[in-house]
Amino acid sequence: MTIASQRHRVVVIGSGFGGLQAAKALKRADVDITLISRTTTHLFQPLLYQVATGILSEGEIAPTTRLVLRKQQNVTVRLGEVESIDLKAKTVTSKLMAQETVTPFDSLIVAAGAQQSYFGNDHFATFAPGMKTIDDALELRGRILGAFEAAEVVTDPAERERRLTFVVVGAGPTGVELAG
Structure with a gap:
């Protein structure tokens, strides 16, 4: 008995510009993509100032990631906070509430975004x-x-x-x- 070959598994961490672009770039590739993000939306950060000044609502600059990728057959979107990456075992461990999920990968794309920095202040x-x-x-x-x-x-x-x-x-x- 032979085991059917499994498609190449790609895990993308983050649903910002980098993560979303990586997933979209692989749309026609013979791969299975799992995009893990700690938020349910793709945030268009350049327009945050318009939310801050009341010009736009948050929904206008943060579409749901699942909606953005809804037509892409080879991607699964998972909500969760990445807790660890095991390069030897090729797994990503994420957590949503009390549920821990271990996702195996063949290729890993880390596009976790940026944080505010006050440069030590x-x-x-x-x-x-x-x-x-x-x-x-x-x-x-x-x-x-x-x-x-x-x-x-x-x-x-x-x-x-x-x-x-x-x-x-x-x-x-x-x-x-x-x-x-």
Whole structure:
């Protein structure tokens, strides 16, 4: 008795630009892809500032990953936090709530994304929220709208001016757009 050959197994970690592009690039390949992500959505980070300023809703910049890949027959999307990668055993262990899943692979693509960095000054986070997640953008939106609301009800002109003073640190695309 012969065992049918198994297709090449590719595990992609992350559903950001890198992970999604990797999965899409393999659409016509003779492989089985498992995309593991800790979120259910693909976040279009360049537009986070528009969520933060109330121009767009979070749903407009974060489509569901399963929806984005729905027509791709060779991909399975799994929600979970990757806890370990065993290169010798060629497995990825992920966890969703209390359920642990071990996913075998022949090829591994790690596209886990980026985190906010304060370059050793993590105490800055209290006053300067990051801009890497929907939660970050919503926190910033709350602060901005809260400042406008508070400025509207104060009677002291100096206090009103203080509440309406914003500082944007960083002149990259997001900082420039946010300031604009």
